[in-house]
Amino acid sequence: MNMATITNDNWLLTVGTFLPLVGVLLMMFIPASEERTHKQIGIVTSAVTAAVGVLTLLRFDYGHSESLQFFVDSEWISVIRSNYTIGLDGISLPLYFLSMVVTLLVMIYTWDNMPDAGNPKSFIILMLVLQVGMAGSFIAQDLILFFVFFEVVLLPMYFMIGVWGGEQRQYASLKFFLYTMFGSALMLVAFLALFFQTGAESFSFAHLAEAGALIDRDVQIWIFAGMFVGFAVKVPMFPFHTWLPDAHTQAPTQGSVILAAILLKLGTYGFVRIAIPMLPQGAKAWAPVIGILAVIGIIYGALGCLAQTDMKRLIAFSSVAHMGFVMLGISTLTEFGINAALFGMVAHGLITGMLFFVAGSVKHRYHTLEISRLSGMLIQMPRLGWILGFAAMASLGLPGLAGFWGEFPAILSAYNPNFGLNVGLYRVLMVIAALGTVLAAAYLLWLYQRTAFGRPNPEFDAHAAHPVGAGVNDDHHGADIHDVTPIEWIAWTPFLIAIVVFGVYPQLMFDVMDPAVSALVERVGAGIP
Amino acid sequence: MLASTLSSGWFLENAWLIPLIPAIGFAFIIFFGKRMPQGGSEFGLLSMAASFAIAVGATVQWIQRVNSASSEGEHALGGFFGFARAVLPMAGEEGGHSAAFVEPVVRTWTWWQSGGLEFGVGQHIDGLSIMLLLLVTFISLLVQIYSTEYVSGDRRYTHFFAALTLFSAGMLVMVLAENMIQLILGWEIMGLCSFMLIGHWWEEAANSRAALKAFFTVRVGDVGLLVGTAVIFFGANDWAVERGSNGFSIRAISAWALSGEASNSVLFWGGVALFIAAIGKSGQFPLHTWLPDAMAGPTPVSSLLHSSTMVVAGVFLVARVYPVFFVGFDILDTAVNLITIIGGITIIAAAALAFVQDDIKKVLAYSTVSQLGYMMLGLGVGAWLPAVFHIFTHAFFKCALFLAAGSVSHSGSHHSFDMKKDMGGLARKMPITATTWMISTAALCGIPFFSGFFSKDEIIDNASHNGYQFFYWVGLIGAAMTAAYMTRATYLTFFGAPRGAAAGEHHDDHSDAHDAHAAHDAHDDHDAHHDDHHGRHAGPHESPWRITAPLVILASLAIFSGYLNAPAVGTHYFTDWVEPAGVAVAADHAATATDGEEHALGFAALAAEEEGGYSEGCGFTTPEDGTVCYAPKLSHAEFAWSKAAPSIVLVAFGILMSAWLSMGVFGDRKHPLKGLTSRSGIARRGHAFLVNKYYLDHLYEGVIVKAVAHPIAKAAYWINQNILDGVVNGVGRSGRATGEWVYRNLDQRVVDGAVNASGLVASETGHALQPIQSGKVNQYGALLFGAATVGAIVLILVNI
């Protein structure tokens, strides 16, 4: 948003974003039969990409995190006045880096957890393409460019779900695809409307944020409506959420993780980065609606969770609730709220991603995710059980773990929203949202109690004959029910560490985001008479 | 009196290490515990010992700090000035006989920021936190020692110690919290640990359910904590930021609440919200039902978490940000307020429930609830110090009681907690345990010269002193009931004829706790240990030293801790060291004293119509510009035996009545006289009544028990189990049901249905349109030309 830009090392972003394509090209020329090679290439590529990401972190000027850095602005589609404009600021940096790390870890996880459909070549190629789209969406500073990256993500995810997914995969994948299509089509119309309303000069964020505020209110409201649908589908917000449980449940573990960790964030990011700063008055007019829908989502998602009998589907529904908190924070238009939202995005990415990993491994071992059939996980797989407990605790917003910092400030911020939004309404929302945390505790603990506690279900207990005590030591077990494997450790440890570190010392992220957010809110305020 | 002139020291400055060390210890246990010879318990013990050491150091330095402050203050020494405070409540600004305000030792580091505001994490050390630091580290240490024996051989020995240590860390974090967020952090960590520890033997559905229930119930209260924090934050923030602090800082909140600039409604609602959290955590009515269930956990857990430390977190919260409640509920100006109501109900209800428990731990659990009620009541009536003091004393004797109960079940009753089935007559078999138990009981009952007397009685006394007459009586009745049910428990456990396991027999229809234990035994090699453990000495016997040592220590403290603040003998060290003086001090970070206008409204008026007590000083008048108050100015009732008498009498009555009845009911039927007389001195005194025993039994069982005691208590219990508890469980169940319904009908049918329907519509439309494509050329031509013509006609009609 900020006009100030820093163009040192401006090659970094482009390299970091498009590097995976090198791997893709390489793999194109290697026969699909050489699976190990493909996996290796995948891991190496994403590792190098992540390394570039680390370099970006190092080169980032934290003193000016509110201004765009590594800024590039070069000709692209001059006719429609759209440029290849990229840059990174405190708002996008965490998500940009997260996308790289998640991809790397998922690659590693794939090493010996390839979904049943096989064919790692296509699988890994798709993931790499996905990575390009995700990273690109976070660096784009031009509406059209953003739109392109935003859409690039679609197909790979469609195929990941559709080819490597569960029984209902075809239905789920198509639903995901069409739903998102629908959203982005309306979104595109909104973008163009914004473009022409601002005098058809440029698609660059900076310009639109300047000029967008001058559009008169009613028009802003209409344009915002279009963007709202587009982003709300992606988030997903309450009435548009139904693709999510199906997609999550059917997707392969890797797909679920990426979906939860990054893809959903594109929607919320869009709100923060595009819809709100460019259409301040529209945002103000829509904020109560968003807030209400968000809170409905919190309660509704929680209730949905309580109704689930399938572990993975439960986790999927919990995403609806968590993103509800994020959206509530955004809808307050306060620094607190938006900071919380951004933090919540990352936290939710880590935590829910972790939960999906665990769910995937459970499925891998038990070949079922029926909560009623799972029990005594702590006896058969103590470590996995503890990790599940840890992730569950983090997910219900326990202070000291990352989840809390997305949740509490969001609730806090609802106490007095910005720009003269209806305080009474928001205080009601705050209390309901707070109650939502109780429900979160309810369904997560309930899940944990039934899956991890108790004695193992005889049908899975390899030593049902022996006294239950034999279940204590992990090595006594049937071939497929074993505890966390080294590869899983490698893939998961970063998540676990990050959850703790960000939980204990949130300043790590707030320090980066806050200046950018303050600048953004200031800009919005300027746009509201 | 500037902070600079106050003495400080390394321990005070680095008190933040106290929670940090156990936290690290926890990490060590988790990662290396299993490989250690002692299964990781050594890490726990070490870390607790270390933090205890630091806590002691900090305490010493704090006392020096206080003395340095008061010595520089222009008033007489402790003795006189404590007395002075008692005799002339008017000792306010005039005369200058005021205690020096001892600047807390505050250190913060930036933790997170938002909107340019930086929020810290750090330590806020004042009397209250020092007291609790010492208390928590000390008791944790004892309990851990005790546990090494009690849970030895448990298959999750390591996890047990991990959780125990993490718990201590959490509690300590909360105790020295510099701001609300940090307080919440500790608060929730404790919740988590209690979940882990209550559910320690999670193979049993019952235990894991209890764990779930505890966490869930407390979580309900936490909504209040979140909301309250938010309310207070936004109330205080601007004021605080102006003075270089922020709305989370506890100092800022206190000062703001007393600054006279705080809106009363904000304070009120914030207070209500926070108090709801306290209700949940401290097992106050009506959210107390989780606490008895929590007894499903191992006894050390009960003694540490659910008697002496964690459950007082709620009380601590209220005490910590007391100004909010003081002003919000304007205590001292009313005869009744939310806190006192809840506290009062809790005292009576819980005490009544304690009567009908057969599980010794449940008796103690309800007694805990009831005692917590006293603490709340104390805070509610403006008896801040007595309430805090009661936390202090209660911790010792209640912990002792639990450990004694544990000792009984461990060595006396074969892991049973059922007083009626498996105990009785253990006094002779387990002398140490019995003695310590009875000392602690005496303390709990508030028998003079035991610690409980000095704290509890102060609360009751101040209730009337501050104009809460009704609750004065509530307190007295509660005291009597306490005495009565404790006597009953004592008798059942240690006197009378040995029954069940206490008589050395093994039978397997034990209480849940036993099953749980047995079940967990079944999992591990504990069986072996278990058996030879009984092989060595069948039947009841005294516990090994690792159990008795803590008992002895605690019991002795149960006697002597009271003398830290025994007005009866004129000591008031506790007051001097812990109570923050309610005087205005130069706001050390009032960087810009911008607000020069008068705030004489509200408070001045209040002060005017204040009759009893006094009307000057913090909490009554607005501090002058540039000065702030951190604590309200509170008066203390003057101790007098005359005032203590009623409670003493009532307690005595309760004990005697109960003892007499207990013997009558539970006594040895065969040879009443011999049995009784030979059994206990109390009974010998009641000899005369007991001659015609059957008549007595009849009288008791027929009349009193059936007609009076039981119906009431039973009714209370029934309501408790079925209504209150039902609600708690109901919430869960109905939540599930609602979830099911919403998901089935709303989500799958309506919302999702709409989505899928739209797809269907499109495809069906296509189907409907296919006939147009008939394949016949003529029809195609007709359509072509027809469309053109129609179009032409319409357009012509429109345009001409």
Next chain:
Amino acid sequence: MIASLLAQAWTAPTIDWHAIAPELVLVVGINLVLLVDLWLDEAKKWAMATITGLVLLGAVVPVVTLAVLGGDVRDAIFDGRYVIDEYALILKALFLLVGYVVVLLSQNELEEGGYYQGEFYVLLLVSVLGMVMMSSSRDLMSIFVALELLSIPAYMMAAWRKRDPRSNEAGAKYYLLGVFASAVLLYGMSFLYGTTGTTKLTDIGVALSGELSAMQILAVVFVLAGFAFKISAVPFHTWAPDTYEGAPTPVTAFLSVASKAAGFVALLTVLYLGLYGADEVHSPMIWAMAALTMTVGNVVALRQTNIVRMLAYSSVSQGGFILMPLAVMSTTAAESALRAVVIYLLIYAFSNLGAFAVIIAVSRSTRSGEISSFGGLMSYAPGLGVLMTIFLASLAGIPPLGIWIAKLQAFRALIDAGSTSAYVLAIIAAVNTVIAAGYYMRVLRQIWMSPVPDGDTTPIRPPSSVWLALGITAGGTVVLGILPSLVLRFADLPDLTGALGR
């Protein structure tokens, strides 16, 4: 006086040979092919394809030189009734290129079918010539002639498989309706000429300003109907599915791309130059046609099981999208509308041809046109699978593949116009993109997610010519999607409109 008359009659127009070189090359090429065909014996007929290809590429050369040397020839020859400008040149290039790809695609089809190769290529060339002329025509007469020149050979090509009744049926339907439509068109033209007194579009434009008479409205409607038939806009589309399904696939490709494009070119020229005064007549009509076309085409396509027929309906709906900007032709957005159509035609040609190319390659081995026959293509022909994915995704308008930028331009034109009706149309189009994605994804689902229907997983080996075609189309689709400026540059030339400048 007679002398003067003669003198006037005999002032021979100065002919700019360079300007009409493309047409000349084609004419020469046509005769060449005819002659060679006579002498060449059946064994060597394969050479015909090569020669035809060379001719088409040869015709591109002068187009390029004209573009480079900026030959902007208007009134010089044929006094503005036949014009060579950038607009014309882009389209000429497009048609020639499409013709070349179609040749590549037809080669094996014809060889294996043992059809009359020589004649086929001649007709193809003639048809292309008609299109090339169409892009320069600025007069009712030349438009009509060009139209027939490109249509009549197409009728025959559609019926090329003489023994195949389906092919016959395709040809017959196409022919009868085509002729009927052009008759209606002519009837409209005659009124247009009658009421304006000229056949030169620019003059018609001048004359048509102001209040319209009933006769003129009728004329406009009939003219539009005639072109609407060519571009198979609903409700004038009925022939398309049947013809596309029955005709030989390469021919279908040719029809669905080239002759449709030609129709659009004619429509564009006429609307922009001649009928801009009659906007209150054609705007609503085109608006309705666009909405109907995209919607009907899409929803009916949802039900199709034959892939060619599905693509037929898809190209109908795509026509709707191309038509969309024309609805705002008469507003300030005229320029962006014009640009949008041209861009769309260019990119659409690549993607659609590509899709047909894959179908040709696959159906050669599966011998089936059912969508289900694509089941599990990824497992035995990943190359073709990926290519098909690219083409269909492009048709669905997913960035960064070709058509997204075209769709973007179309939306852009509408929103540029900014009128309510335009916004409504934009929303309808937005919804339609989703429906369209529905059936494109169905094919992709077969390719990626379904098992092979008959266990036969012998890898497919398409002939090199098809590979070449695939290469060209895929390259175009991807490159134009990522770097649209390459083509947008042409469309951006000020004198694209300037050339047509009234």
Next chain:
Amino acid sequence: MYAVNFLILGALLFSLGVFGVIARRNAVMVLMSIELILNAVNVNLIAFAMMNNSAEGHVFALYVIAVAAAEVGVGLAMVLMIYRNRRSIALDELSAMKG
């Protein structure tokens, strides 16, 4: 006023032709109907040429005649082909492809 009559004649022919195209099942009849329409067009063109006294109409008419001839040639060929294959030229039998 003469011209108007020509136009009316043209309209009549046109209507006849359209009727034939729509109503006739016989391919040859349809062809002839189309010829009618084309001739209607010719009549119109000539009439208008006369009104506007410009030559374009005549030229246009000539083009139309030529093109019409070509069309009929192709058309008859096609009819013949169909007749060979199915011994009938009834159009409504040509409906193998529909929907």
